[in-house]
Amino acid sequence: KAGVTQTPRYLIKTRGQQVTLSCSPISGHRSVSWYQQTPGQGLQFLFEYFSETQRNKGNFPGRFSGRQFSNSRSEMNVSTLELGDSALYLCASSLGGTWGTDTQYFGPGTRLTVL
Amino acid sequence: AQKVTQAQTEISVVEKEDVTLDCVYETRDTTYYLFWYKQPPSGELVFLIRRNSFDEQNEISGRYSWNFQKSTSSFNFTITASQVVDSAVYFCALTTGGGADGLTFGKGTHLIIQP
Numbered sequence: 001k002a003g004v005t006q007t008p009r010y011l012i013k014t015r016g017q018q019v020t021l022s023c024s025p026i027s028g029h030r031s032v033s034w035y036q037q038t039p040g041q042g043l044q045f046l047f048e049y050f051s052e053t054q055r056n057k058g059n060f061p062g063r064f065s066g067r068q069f070s071n072s073r074s075e076m077n078v079s080t081l082e083l084g085d086s087a088l089y090l091c092a093s094s095l096g097g098t099w100g101t102d103t104q105y106f107g108p109g110t111r112l113t114v115l
Numbered sequence: 116a117q118k119v120t121q122a123q124t125e126i127s128v129v130e131k132e133d134v135t136l137d138c139v140y141e142t143r144d145t146t147y148y149l150f151w152y153k154q155p156p157s158g159e160l161v162f163l164i165r166r167n168s169f170d171e172q173n174e175i176s177g178r179y180s181w182n183f184q185k186s187t188s189s190f191n192f193t194i195t196a197s198q199v200v201d202s203a204v205y206f207c208a209l210t211t212g213g214g215a216d217g218l219t220f221g222k223g224t225h226l227i228i229q230p
Binding site: 033035042043044045046047048055056058088090092098099100101103104105106107108109111 | 146147148150152157158159160161162165167206208210211212213214215216217218219220221222223
């Protein structure tokens with residue numbers, strides 16, 4: 001079974017631009033979560049989508065948004081990029097049951113650099 | 116709010132030594148789930164183990180073992196007879212059933228196994 005895939009793997013943008021990252025979950029998984037990883041803040045939860053609806057949301061500004069499609073693929077969008085948005089963005093998928101009873105499997109990440 | 120502390124930022128040992136990675140957690144929920152993930156240089160988080168708050172049995176998987184103690188809120192990870200391939204950053208994580216905070220990660224322990 002194929003794992004979680006994320007595209008693109010690397011991205012360079014300039015301040016003020018917007019960016020869209022894509023995540024394809026493991027087949028049969030209905031939940032997709034996004035995390036931001038930076039050297040200073042570590043791994044932080046952005047949000048989770050389940051059945052095309054945002055089910056949980058972390059403490060990030062509204063510039064960070066996402067959506068999920070009927071095939072469970074998810075996209076994350078960051079508008080008006082700031083230098084501090086430079087990070088590794090990780091996507092994780094799970095079956096979508098109660099949190100903790102399912103395991104979250106992570107993709108390889110998208111490394112975003114904002115200049 | 117929940118919190119995970121991995122006090123060891125970096126550990127360096129010589130191959131074949133045993134090494135223990137510490138994880139201390141805080142949560143007010145009585146039902147919670149603990150995880151360990153491994154992040155090799157490639158960046159992808161690799162799932163190692165999940166444990167729920169009602170199961171305090173220790174677990175052994177090959178050279179890996181985990182010690183869960185609710186009395187001290189700890190979930191420590193031991194690698195026996197370490198190998199160079201074990202070199203990675205290891206993360207301990209916590210979630211509760213609702214998933215409101217997603218997975219809460221510790222800052223990670225960078226394990227270096229020297230040949």
